[in-house]
Amino acid sequence: MKVDFIIVGQGIAGTSFAFELLKNNKTFVLVDKFSTHTASRVALGVYNPLILKWFTKAWDIDNQLDYFYIFYNQLNHFLGDNLFSDIGIYKFLKNPYDQNNWLTKQSSSCRYQYMSKDLCSINNQGLLNQNPYGLVKSAGKVNVQLLLNLFRDYCINKNLLLDTKLDYNKLKINSNSIRFEGIEANKIIFCQGYAGIDNPYFNNLNFKPTKGEILTIYSKDLKLDKIIHSGFLFTPIGNDHYSIGATYDWKDMTINPNVEAKTKLIDGLNSILQTEFTIINHQVGIRPSTFDRRPFVDVHKKYNNLYILNGLGTRGIILAPYLSKLLINSIYKNGTINNEISINR
Template identity: 40%
Template structure:
């Protein structure tokens, strides 16, 4: 098969780049073995405010303007509902936190995302005597459904090979790339934490941060909004809720741990005051970078090999933006945002 692009990896980054190609009428073939779990494990929340420090998410305006139409188009393409508008409440631990919230909401970059009205708590199963601050323009993308539906779409159109990509089988011949019985002009690696095994880009400073989430069933809770306190709790339907997430910088496995489960349950109990049971537990490695900026660009020697990675904890918001940046860089020779370019690591 001859195509314009090979794509390796089908998480949020891979899907976002596939969409750039599809809309530009470029042909492509995707290789994915399902080994990277960060997109599937992700709760999928998009939120323009960093709720620990009450500051703006990097390039929140630009990201949301691009991302929301992309997910709407994907809903139409795949005939599934994936983008769910969601109220996001930040639980205040004190009067001081309330005051800090109000101060932050005066920031011109944050005022449209932070309500200046304190939301009082009326749910007896949540301990929130100081109320909540409401984040505006937030929501949740069902990443699990998105990825599974997109895989089916690719399979139906003979655009997916569900197998590991073998780097040794890639032959670079001038402007052409040969892989087994296939040929392409360009190749984009969207492998998440799997990048560390990639011989072309493993030198990049991708750290990887393990995250674990649990799903609980709490029939008496009855909330239709997300709460951020010491952990997030977010409704998932049928009286089930996502609770997350942990951060572990040393364990690089996708195996859920009892220690993380205990941590999540313990933190949840500091403000949730109703019975619940843990019904599932997941883990994945987030593709993180120390300066919290993605890794996007072209190989220094092979100008038809590219990387789209390092989306960290906010892949839902960032993926469409970085995918567009890389596409315009490759196809239209437009300058890339230097904050995301891998050239920042070239000495």
């Protein structure tokens, strides 16, 4: 089988890159060892233009968001489902300092489009605090599990996915072709998330992996259809189920659920809810974060047919489509990659 690209990894990075290739009439095979513990499969799926701690804009967010809507609408159409809900995020403003800070930051011309002018309430008796909240606009939630499953099914049906672990020793690389398990490709891209720290072709990158944990709960009476941020993100996932997360741990890189993290998340739940709930699930993933909080999007320095798309950190849902587009433009359309996201920065 001959293709333009082998894509290693079918998280949100590999999936976004694959979809961009499809749109550009390029061919690919995805190599992905299925696991329920990958960052993309555990992620809450929330997208958000602000750093909610400071009410400042996230890096390069205006460009990323513009493309976010184009990309996910195209993917909705392609996969025949509704993959995202642009419902905003209700940020709980717990004291006068936070409330004033919100109102001051909101009035800045670069932020007003993302922050409600007025503070608002949520009319729901199951919440401990029904006000005051600031509404973050151009924010919401992507159903990442559904997206990955639908795209995976599409690829399996078209014979475009190998459910196997890519063994670097079996990779044959020369200047104009790449071979792996009977596939011959012009190029290969590594979209491996946390597992990319062991990649011998892109080693010595400044990853700072971060373990994150979430809880899923069932609450029959809550009937909440809004995303709330109050220390943690609390989001409805359907059928009276909700997720809360996520924790941050830079030391323990096992995928074992941690009791301390669970306690923090339960405390978080108790500070948001005053209705009964049952814990249904506790999940763990490792975010592919980097020391300077910028991704790695680049070509290999020696082999010009090896690429990397990684380091998406805490914001993979919004970063993956935009970075995939940038990289494809640089490969096929003479676009440039900013030094800020290069591997040699």
